[in-house]
Amino acid sequence: MAERSEILLNSIAELNEVEALSFLANEFPGAVTFSSSFGMEDQVITHMILSGRLPISIFTLDTGRMFYETYYTWSQTNERYGTHIKPYYPDAAHIEAFVEANGINAFYESPAMRKQCCFIRKVEPLNRALSGNKVWVTGLRAEQSSSRESLPQLEWDETHGLYKFHPLMDWTTEQVRAYIKQNNVPYNPLHDQGFISIGCAPCTRAIKPGEDFRAGRWWWEDNSKKECGLHVHK
Template sequence: MIKLEDILNKITDLKTIEEKLAYIDLNVEGKIVFSTSFGFEDQVISHAIFSQKLQNIETFTLDTGRVFPETYTTWNKTELKYQQKIKPYYPPTTELENFIEENGINPFYDSVELRKQCCFIRKVIPLNRALEGASVWITGLRAEQSNNRNDMHEIEWDESKKLFKFNPLINFTKEDCFAYLKENRVPYNPLHDKGFISIGCAPCTRAIQEGEDFRAGRWWWEDETKKECGLHAK
């Protein structure tokens, strides 16, 4: 039997994102998942999956309860266009209620620790449920997104989650992604046209100014070295 690692390594020989995802869908045994937050990167991958009607890749999203209305609109338009359902995962009710009762509705502005605790409840716990039993996790990570992602590879072993991560857009530029969306008439979040690049929860995301880093609009009140939410090790 061919090892999963050997199967995934063959992906690098394929040229298009459609070919790579179709290869995974056909050859990988076990649970394959794709996490979308409906940003422009994820919309590229969604199109490549849904337009080919790949049935073995489960597409899910983490609904934190604090996302922009425009994100919900993009979610709805995507399901309608492709006639595919995207599975939602939500934060644990009791933990979230206790956190807000103890710390208030917007405690993430007060300290990095509280912000990370909020991210953990709203994102990490649901993500862990979504990844349970998965052998491959498909992500929209790109090297261009931040300095601590520019040494990532297309295929990586995630030791903390004990699965392989497939990052099909790792070498894509922002321009590559939007050219793909335009060519294939893929719906995308209208906030991107207003200066929002990396779009997360509404209280923690702002538009960026000319010359600012891609991730400058996320948790803008924090030090650059702390701008991760725990979903990815890098």
């Protein structure tokens, strides 16, 4: 798969983001999907896909503990583009068992407990969402964390058995904000309140001036542990 990845990467190297998305959609018809959490990056990609009428499906993972503002952005996005972004929810029985055994806020107790919560609410639904697809489009950017600085724009994901494409990998936050403003793209109002990376409400806070991009996520944990499992490869 490494050789095929290199061929695909070379094919899109000289294309802009929309052209690259279109190329992959034609290369893998009906099997390219985009995961949105309604953050700034994801709203940019959503605009590219829907305004360009690209044959790429869009889904979101509704963990059940999202901010009101995130649901508002979801609704505004559906209304603006006349679409219906598909939600995937965690298994109710697994949530019930976890909360009954550990408590409603058990994720604060240890990294292991938090990752178990993330697995139930995010990873398992993601596995269902990606099933049958060959390309997973994400909003990852190199600027977001040190672990993402060396990611190629297109890579093979052994865990899910598909290609991952990060069209905005080299974009800066300023570029993302400028694109949103220029194209009047709906965005999460929490971004105007110091929230940069937005996840579940109990696990996300606004960051302070000078803090790392991911400082607002699982702020009670060591920085080296700040992943939920969605982008961890085998």
